[in-house]
Amino acid sequence: DAKTTQPTSMDCAEGRAANLPCNHSTISGNEYVYWYRQIHSQGPQYIIHGLKNNETNEMASLIITEDRKSSTLILPHATLRDTAVYYCIVRATDSWGKLQFGAGTQVVVTP
Amino acid sequence: DGGITQSPKYLFRKEGQNVTLSCEQNLNHDAMYWYRQDPGQGLRLIYYSQIVNDFQKGDIAEGYSVSREKKESFPLTVTSAQKNPTAFYLCASSPSLPANTGELFFGEGSRLTVL
Numbered sequence: 001d002a003k004t005t006q007p008t009s010m011d012c013a014e015g016r017a018a019n020l021p022c023n024h025s026t027i028s029g030n031e032y033v034y035w036y037r038q039i040h041s042q043g044p045q046y047i048i049h050g051l052k053n054n055e056t057n058e059m060a061s062l063i064i065t066e067d068r069k070s071s072t073l074i075l076p077h078a079t080l081r082d083t084a085v086y087y088c089i090v091r092a093t094d095s096w097g098k099l100q101f102g103a104g105t106q107v108v109v110t111p
Numbered sequence: 112d113g114g115i116t117q118s119p120k121y122l123f124r125k126e127g128q129n130v131t132l133s134c135e136q137n138l139n140h141d142a143m144y145w146y147r148q149d150p151g152q153g154l155r156l157i158y159y160s161q162i163v164n165d166f167q168k169g170d171i172a173e174g175y176s177v178s179r180e181k182k183e184s185f186p187l188t189v190t191s192a193q194k195n196p197t198a199f200y201l202c203a204s205s206p207s208l209p210a211n212t213g214e215l216f217f218g219e220g221s222r223l224t225v226l
Contacts, residue, residue, distance in 0.1 A: 034213055043115075043201050043217030044154070087153065091213050098169070099215060101146070101153035 004088045009106040012082075018075040020105055022088030025069040031092050033064060034099065035073045037084040044087065044101070047073065078109045113138045117202050117218035124196075124225050132187045132221045134202035141207035143185035144215065147171060148199040157200075160185055161207065189223060196225045 005023040012018040024033065034049040048055055048062045050071075055062045061074040075082055087104040115136045124130045136143065142161050146154040156169030160179040174193025179185055185204075189196045199222050203215040 032213060036215075041199070041220070041222075043203070043219050044215070045217070046214045049213060098144075098156055098159060099154075099213075101155075103151070103153050 003100075004090055004102055006086075006088050006102065006105045008103070009108070012075075012078045012107060012109050014080060014109055014111050015077055018078045018082065018107060018109070020073040020075075020086050020088075020107065021070065022073070023070045024088070024090045027068050027090050028092065031090045033062065033068075033071050034089040034091055035060070035062065036087045036089065036099075036101075037082075038087070038104070039081075039084045047086075078107075080109050080111065083107060083109045115202055115204055115216055115218035117200075117221050119221060120219065122221060122223045124223065126225055127191045129191055130189045130196075130223060132189070132200055132202075132223070134185045134187065134218060135183055136185075136202075136204045136216075137183060138204055138206075138216060139182070140204035140216070141182070142205045143179070144203040144205075145169075145175070145177065145185070145187045146201045146203065148201060148220075154201060157187065196223055198223060 032049050032051050035047040036044040038044040047059050050062045064071045085104040085106050087101050089099050118133045144159040145157040148154050155171050157175050158177045160166035163182050166179050176188045199220050201220045202218045205215050
C-alpha cells in the first residue's frame with residue numbers, strides 16, 4: 001500500500017472549518033483513501049473514504065485531487081469534540097482490513 | 112447494541128508473565144485484527160484472522176499468539192518472549208467481501224503495563 005504524509009499537528013478554532021491535508025503521491029489506481037480519527041485513549045473511528053470522486057457524509061467531506069496524489073479532509077464546523085489524531089490511509093481493494101496507520105495529524109480545536 | 116468488547120481495559124503484570132487480552136464481537140464479522148499502539152505512534156498490525164480457525168501474522172507478531180476458535184472471539188496472548196509488552200492494544204473487526212468496504216470497527220482498547 002502507498003505511504004501517506006500528513007502534518008504533525010494543526011490547530012483550529014471552534015466553529016470554523018478544519019482542512020486536513022494528506023499527500024499520497026505514490027498511490028496506485030486500485031487504492032482508496034481512508035480517513036480515521038482517534039480520540040485520546042479510545043479506538044480509532046472511521047470517518048470517510050474515496051477512490052477519485054469527492055465524498056461527503058454526516059461527519060466530513062473528502063476532496064481528492066484529479067491526479068489523486070493528495071487529498072483534504074474537511075470538517076465543516078469544528079467542535080471541541082473533534083480534537084483527535086486524524087489518520088490518512090491508502091489501501092488497496094484486495095488487502096482486507098490490513099490498514100497501515102502512520103502517526104497522523106494531531107488536531108486541537110480551541111474555543 | 113452491536114460492537115466490539117475488549118477486556119480488561121487496564122492490566123498490570125510482572126515481567127515474564129504471559130497475559131491474555133480478550134476481544135469479542137457481535138457484529139457477525141468474519142475478519143478480526145489485533146493492533147498495538149505505542150505513545151505518540153500509529154497502530155501496528157500484530158495478527159489478523161479472515162475466518163474461523165485461520166489467522167496470519169502481521170508486521171510485529173513476534174512474542175504474541177492468537178486463536179480463532181469462534182467467529183465472535185479473537186483473544187491475544189502476550190507472551191514472556193515479547194521484549195517490550197507495555198502498550199495500548201486494539202482489536203478490530205470487518206465484514207468479508209463483498210460487504211467489506213475497508214471500514215474497520217475498533218474496540219476501546221486494553222492498556223497493558225508490565226512492571
